[in-house]
Amino acid sequence: MKFELYKALNTNETEVFNCIKNFETSGKLFADGKRNKIKLFTLDDSTINIKSFKIPNLLNQVIYKYFRNSKAKRSFEYATILKEKNIGTPQPIAFLENYNLIGLTSSYYVSEHLVVELTFKELVEVPDYPENEIILRQFTQFCFNLHEKGIEFLDHSPGNTLIKKVENSKYNFFLVDLNRMKFHSEMNFETRMKNLCRLTPKKEMIAIMSEEYANLYSKEYQEVFDKMWQYTSEFQYKFFRKKRLKSKLKF
Incomplete structure (x- = not known):
């Protein structure tokens, strides 16, 4: 033991x-x-x-x-x-x-044990959630800070970020399910964008995240959006292909 x-x-x-x-x-x-x-x-x-x-x-x-x-x-x-x-x-x-x-x-x-208002998953599933865009932009800032410190959270999926409101229009974010991570001295653009691919399939959310990330990273919005959406689309395709395959095997 x-x-x-x-x-x-x-x-x-x-x-x-x-x-x-x-x-x-x-x-x-x-x-x-x-x-x-x-x-x-x-x-x-x-x-x-x-x-x-x-x-x-x-x-x-x-x-x-x-x-x-x-x-x-x-x-x-x-x-x-x-x-x-x-x-x-x-x-x-x-x-x-x-x-x-x-x-x-x-x-x-x-x-x-943290008691929180929501996870990122609820932000995806409830598009009219109060202060949705404010939370999404602050979450993107949180992810940028994560990347700046060389942290690649490999299970960066919607249910693994807890979101807690601490004051008016101010939110804190907490990562859970931590057993898969990589730590880098520096993260390049491709790795950063790929690390965000599992969070949401919604293009309008990717657009907001891309705009916020581009402002922080000093890159053009379109370049950030194109790369983030590319990796998101690839992940979604693989995810649903795997799901269909499992269904066929069960059948």
Whole structure:
């Protein structure tokens, strides 16, 4: 077993460990997906979020023990880096890995639980959401800052950005589902545009994002829009082709 607590927090290590230990029998279910399960626990009068990752297949059990960090450990380490770089993400608290003779059996990532107004997904699905364009432009600024700091968030999809209103017309953004990231000394134009391709299929949203990004990046709007829309279109084509293929195979 490996257990690590975020060093800068004055958190009771035993209490955090016990929450993980009792994951299956206590806590409030927050999300139950095909791959992972999330439960909420009370710790020191606050709510924490514990994510239990799906038990990997036999090959990955070995890989995660000897050759590559587990998703739980990567989530913890990447969240720590984001905090150091002043990028919004729920406060990391701890991670735990369990092993047997073969490899990794189970793993958990613990963070603060944020209560927010929406995710980027709602911004896509509800076009008349209040202050839609204001949020979209501030989100683009957030993404630009991410790129300027060399952070390539590989799971940059609509459900993985939490959005919290902090004052009138002012919003903060928090990345979740952090186990896939790359860190660069500098990100080129192509990498930046490709990193935004999974966020929305809506051309009108891409237009606003392109205008805001172009102003920040000192590039012509049309060049930014053409490249962002190109990568978005390519992603959407591959996504729906894969979906159709799965449907045919099931049939």
